[in-house]
Amino acid sequence: MKAIFFLILRLLLKRKRQTLVAVLGVSIGVGAFVAMASLMNGFQKYFIEQAIDLNSHITLKVKDEEKPEERLKRFYGEDNIFVIRGAKPKEKKDKVSDHATLITRYEKDKDIVGVSPHLNAQGIIRYGVLEKTASLIGIDPMLERKSSVIDRFIVNNRLNNLISDRYSIIIGRLLAQDLGIVETGKKVIITTPNGNTQLFKVVDFFDSGITYIDQTRVYMNIKTLQTMTGKPNEVNEIVFKIKDVHSAEDISRRISKETGYYTESWQFSYRNFLQIFKIQNYVTYIIVFAILVVSAFGIFNIIMMTVMEKRRDIAILKALGYEDKDIVRVFAYNGLIIGIIGSILGSALGFLIQEYLASVDIEVQGIIRTKGFLLDRNPLYFFYGILFAIVFSFFASFYPSYKASKLNPIDIFRSGG
Amino acid sequence: MIPLLELTGVSKILGSEHILKDITLTINEGTFTSIIGPSGSGKSSLLYIMGLLDRPSSGEVRLCNEKIDFNNSNRLAEIRNRHYGFIFQFHYLIPELTLEENIMLPMIKAGKTLHEASEISHKLIDKFGLTGKANRKPYQVSGGEQQRVAIARAMANNPIVIFADEPTGNLDSKNTEIVMETFLHLNQEGKTIVMVTHELDLAKKTANILQMIDGRISSR
Numbered sequence: 001m002k003a004i005f006f007l008i009l010r011l012l013l014k015r016k017r018q019t020l021v022a023v024l025g026v027s028i029g030v031g032a033f034v035a036m037a038s039l040m041n042g043f044q045k046y047f048i049e050q051a052i053d054l055n056s057h058i059t060l061k062v063k064d065e066e067k068p069e070e071r072l073k074r075f076y077g078e079d080n081i082f083v084i085r086g087a088k089p090k091e092k093k094d095k096v097s098d099h100a101t102l103i104t105r106y107e108k109d110k111d112i113v114g115v116s117p118h119l120n121a122q123g124i125i126r127y128g129v130l131e132k133t134a135s136l137i138g139i140d141p142m143l144e145r146k147s148s149v150i151d152r153f154i155v156n157n158r159l160n161n162l163i164s165d166r167y168s169i170i171i172g173r174l175l176a177q178d179l180g181i182v183e184t185g186k187k188v189i190i191t192t193p194n195g196n197t198q199l200f201k202v203v204d205f206f207d208s209g210i211t212y213i214d215q216t217r218v219y220m221n222i223k224t225l226q227t228m229t230g231k232p233n234e235v236n237e238i239v240f241k242i243k244d245v246h247s248a249e250d251i252s253r254r255i256s257k258e259t260g261y262y263t264e265s266w267q268f269s270y271r272n273f274l275q276i277f278k279i280q281n282y283v284t285y286i287i288v289f290a291i292l293v294v295s296a297f298g299i300f301n302i303i304m305m306t307v308m309e310k311r312r313d314i315a316i317l318k319a320l321g322y323e324d325k326d327i328v329r330v331f332a333y334n335g336l337i338i339g340i341i342g343s344i345l346g347s348a349l350g351f352l353i354q355e356y357l358a359s360v361d362i363e364v365q366g367i368i369r370t371k372g373f374l375l376d377r378n379p380l381y382f383f384y385g386i387l388f389a390i391v392f393s394f395f396a397s398f399y400p401s402y403k404a405s406k407l408n409p410i411d412i413f414r415s416g417g
Numbered sequence: 418m419i420p421l422l423e424l425t426g427v428s429k430i431l432g433s434e435h436i437l438k439d440i441t442l443t444i445n446e447g448t449f450t451s452i453i454g455p456s457g458s459g460k461s462s463l464l465y466i467m468g469l470l471d472r473p474s475s476g477e478v479r480l481c482n483e484k485i486d487f488n489n490s491n492r493l494a495e496i497r498n499r500h501y502g503f504i505f506q507f508h509y510l511i512p513e514l515t516l517e518e519n520i521m522l523p524m525i526k527a528g529k530t531l532h533e534a535s536e537i538s539h540k541l542i543d544k545f546g547l548t549g550k551a552n553r554k555p556y557q558v559s560g561g562e563q564q565r566v567a568i569a570r571a572m573a574n575n576p577i578v579i580f581a582d583e584p585t586g587n588l589d590s591k592n593t594e595i596v597m598e599t600f601l602h603l604n605q606e607g608k609t610i611v612m613v614t615h616e617l618d619l620a621k622k623t624a625n626i627l628q629m630i631d632g633r634i635s636s637r
């Protein structure tokens with residue numbers, strides 16, 4: 001064993017340059033993996049957390065339901081579905097009329113933290129000569145507080161103004177920017193699709209960091225919106241905040257069954273984003289995988305070359321009584337050591353990249369807006385990076401090492417090696 | 418006379434070539450045997466089989482009355498490590514290791530500690546006239562000295578027999594003489610030696626001469 005280690009050391013030192021290149025390859029692979037994983041997951045986690053905490057974990061709403069046969073076709077294919085026509089239509093709900101009962105009922109539910117009614121409507125918001133479309137959300141501020149983290153995103157913390165002044169609104173930061181509003185207290189005019197127009201005071205801004213939300217959203221008191229849209233006491237959406245966000249799908253299904261309304265979990269509402277994230281993750285992991293494959297080839301190459309060059313030494317070691325497994329070890333450890341050193345350096349590199357990214361202070365503007373990069377600095381990424389690198393270098397060095405152990409010493413002695 | 422190594426009806430066929438033909442011979446303990454013969458007559462091939470580096474196509478090999486099982490490669494490796502010493506024309510020292518470390522190799526494989534191995538290695542270095550050169554690399558000493566290191570390495574585990582294939586083939590006459598003297602000295606100490614050579618002068622200094630021609634032993 002000791003003999004093997006001093007042999008390995010000598011072999012590594014012999015090929016300093018190639019060893020260094022192979023070590024660097026592994027380091028870059030591991031470093032890139034750590035950096036990319038923390039960057040991407042940081043972004044994705046942030047997005048999901050913000051979006052679901054803000055919007056709701058589960059939404060109950062009135063919906064033009066997809067015809068059931070459409071859904072069946074999607075799963076089973078066009079030809080396998082027979083549609084029975086003329087069946088008696090079931091009762092159909094077009095508004096959440098029993099919202100008060102539902103809210104009191106689910107407020108007591110052990111899985112549910114908060115329940116809040118919404119009235120959603122489209123509208124046009126005008127400031128001076130500028131006009132923008134907006135999605136108007138009528139809320140009950142007290143209940144909304146319990147069922148979302150709305151307060152966290154309201155810049156001056158004036159959610160209560162919606163109660164004291166029925167004609168006050170809170171508008172998205174980017175919407176305000178688009179309209180040219182930089183400070184609170186400005187008066188804007190909102191028009192609803194039924195033609196009603198009303199003057200409002202902007203009392204606060206709303207800054208979630210999620211671009212499409214901040215660009216369109218207007219919060220007002222639900223009563224005001226009910227009056228404006230001519231739907232007194234009407235609600236078209238109830239949102240739920242639950243204890244465990246991961247059980248949203250189950251609870252959503254349960255609520256739907258219990259109430260007969262259509263419900264949607266955040267996973268379903270955000271399925272497009274989740275899908276994009278999945279693809280994004282695949283792409284990243286493929287890139288990192290490619291880097292690791294390249295560095296594995298580097299290791300393969302260096303071990304193969306060492307084996308070729310060391311044929312004489314392998315022959316004499318075998319003549320001196322070293323067994324095949326000893327020879328395998330000499331070369332496989334050689335590769336493994338490259339992998340281990342590479343992953344240690346790579347982890348350091350990944351850490352440094354993280355530090356750098358964390359210190360960068362730029363405005364990022366995409367689907368989300370943040371200052372600087374959002375990192376998820378999970379230690380597991382280091383663990384996986386190191387694990388992959390070591391497994392890769394093991395496999396890369398295994399074949400040449402095995403080849404080395406199968407060399408027949410007398411072939412080398414005869415050829416004068 | 419105690420038989421050390423016995424070959425019975427050993428043949429070696431490689432492809433269509435009949436390299437060794439029905440060889441039966443005995444190497445007794447404490448003897449110095451040289452194998453001579455023209456190039457291609459099968460001297461090395463015979464040595465590889467006696468040295469358990471190659472397997473015969475047919476026939477039997479016995480070492481100290483143990484029938485050798487050529488399928489048991491671990492046992493073959495163990496015998497080579499503990500009981501055999503090898504010296505080749507090209508000394509096959511590992512260039513990255515010092516002379517001392519080269520000599521230590523068989524001992525470490527045999528399970529000796531680095532300390533023990535180093536001690537023995539130093540004794541051998543002194544014994545073979547290499548004092549002070551323990552930490553040199555093989556390319557930092559002469560060809561004759563390299564061959565003496567190879568002999569020291571062959572002696573490291575105090576083997577029962579030494580096999581040498583043209584050990585002087587690459588040496589000038591002065592170094593040839595030194596190496597030959599070393600062998601004779603070791604033989605006087607009781608070591609069994611089998612040496613392949615094509616120099617009749619050297620063979621004549623040994624007690625037994627096996628003459629090979631075309632895969633057969635023609636005289637002894």
Ligand SMILES: Nc1ncnc2c1ncn2[C@@H]1O[C@H](COP(=O)(O)OP(=O)(O)OP(=O)(O)O)[C@@H](O)[C@H]1O
Nearest residue numbers: 414431432434436455456457458459460461462463
């Ligand atoms: N791999 C092989 N395949 C076929 N024939 C071989 C092979 N290796 C050696 N031979 C043949 O075996 C015969 C014996 O070879 P060997 O090396 O034992 O001869 P030798 O007496 O040691 O010769 P030299 O004095 O040149 O070293 C030769 O005729 C050689 O051509």
Ligand SMILES: [Mg+2]
Nearest residue numbers: 460461462582
């Ligand atoms: Mg030969």
